[in-house]
Amino acid sequence: MTNLLPLIRNECTKIIKKKRFYVILLILLVLVPMFTYAQMRIAERSRDKFNSDWRLEIQQRITDNQNSLSSDRIPEEWKSYRRIFIQQLQYYLDHDVNPNEPSGVTFTREFLDNSVSLFIPLLIMAVASDLVSGERTTGTIKMLLTRPVRRWKVLFSKMAALLMFVSLIVLSVFVISYLISGLAFGYKGFNIPVFTGFQLSGDTVDMSGVHSVPQWKYLLMQGGLIWFVSVVVALLAFMVSVLVRSTAASIVVMMAALIAGTILTNMAAAWSTAKYLFMVNLGLTGYLAGTPAPIEGMTLPFSLAVLSVWGLAAIIISFAVFTKRDILN
């Protein structure tokens, strides 16, 4: 136990020295202003159209969605999604709360919602994918393993360092998007009420559990869910980097899986066993916002269970393989 902490420290220093984390920060610093600008244009346009009256805008959105319900060409799943959406908008309207009150906090909330299933996992991968395979590519793994330290400790220290950076990444996504969008929308808005607790059953929304939470609390809950997703993605990417020799291959494998996930969530409604795949279950924040799950039968406990099983399997496989395998080059 005594020599674990120096090992973890060593791994952290390596991650920092490799400057991966700075790359992530740089990506955020470039992309978030772009999203902010896009959002600003949307806000401006709707201000022009609806004379800055959000109630009219929401009502028009409700009407537009109701109209699309009557089209025969729209698939039934989309219709039920829209019916749910209409009921939620109606709820906001009835309680005189603007769901999109422009503020830096609201932007952050929506940004996190949109990035949970692809963007943040990609950032995580940037750190996780070369933790082990990178050492093999450069050959430094031999140096590491010739030390009088047991292999599982080496791997464990890498995993611990990875999890530390997962938290840092989630935190920095939040901080950067808040700071940058605040420039455009203002830094207030932590106390704006957000409704959560929409219970979906088929087409209808059970409103009995709906309650308002201040936005800061909502962000905290969102952060927690995103953290869980990120940990599972990190563990899987870690496993791949143990299994695959080259970093490029390990990144490609994970990217393919994640992108397949976004494609599947858009079209997998008919293939219900797809819900056991981890990449379909990444959108945990949807349960908070009350958006219908991509495949029927998915609930938060279900998604958590699926993700946990995948995460645990990744840990077991990583350790089993890493401690047994011969390192040849």
Added chain:
Amino acid sequence: MKDAKWTWRSVSLISVAATLLLIVGFVYAVGDIINPQGEALTGSLPQETAAPVPAAAGEVKILALGDSLAKGTGDNSGSGFVRRTLDGLTKDGGQAQLLGNMGINGLTTAGLQTKLKEEGVQYALRQASVVLVSIGGNDLFRGSDILGNGIGGEAGPAGADQTPAADAEGSTNAVEPGGVLDGKPSALVTSTPKPNEDELTPEALLAALPDAAKRLGEILETIAGINPEAQVYYVGLYNPFGDIEDLLVPGNQAVTAWNSAAMDIINTHSNMTLVPTFDLFNRHLDKYLSSDHFHPNGDGYQRISERIVQAIR
């Protein structure tokens, strides 16, 4: 070396703190989603009601309510009579603004009644100075069995689904009447059964009339109750089946009966106007109806909007 030590300390401290915070958030979120505590919404919600900007003097604020005609189905440019009216009013430098178009395909009088109970619609109504209403066509022409479906529940005349086929076949007599109504060959209709030709008898057309007319009265009453100041323009019906020989006379009778019933109601309110459209389309159906043989096309909507502009001015 000292620098490295400092980095390690801050990284480890921040990451451990962040992890703990996120775990707290996670536990909280799971608890909240699995077991949501509904609360009686009290008045504690902040009233962020931005006071609506007072209307500039002379500015017309238009709100459209009703069925697919209000929405503009059949107009290839998507404008419908609502946008065209707006354009007509602003063309000579007049000030007009569209608050919203709440037209919904397939809406019936019963559906509009439900819709008028919605807070958002009432809010928009209170802001409006001109309300354009188009309703009743679906009650009259599409059988009373649809009424139970509520708002937009059934497939509308499917303006979005206009098939070029209906156009290409040209002569209406060649097309099966059921197909004409849906705007596409009936073989392709896979959704819920729709009223077919058999139900479009004079009796069926007139059967729906008394109830629907009563609801129209209630609707106009409600609108006047919500915003007594607003000018209401009700768009009268035309007979879309004038080019089908068997339906010309009964259709005309039913539409005339409906329009005169509407006129009776509207005449009792001082700030309501019926904008007739029957004469605009009669005998000109091929020119002013879109390819679904039910909704007006762009030119048809243009003619309606010219009437409305004249009525508003």
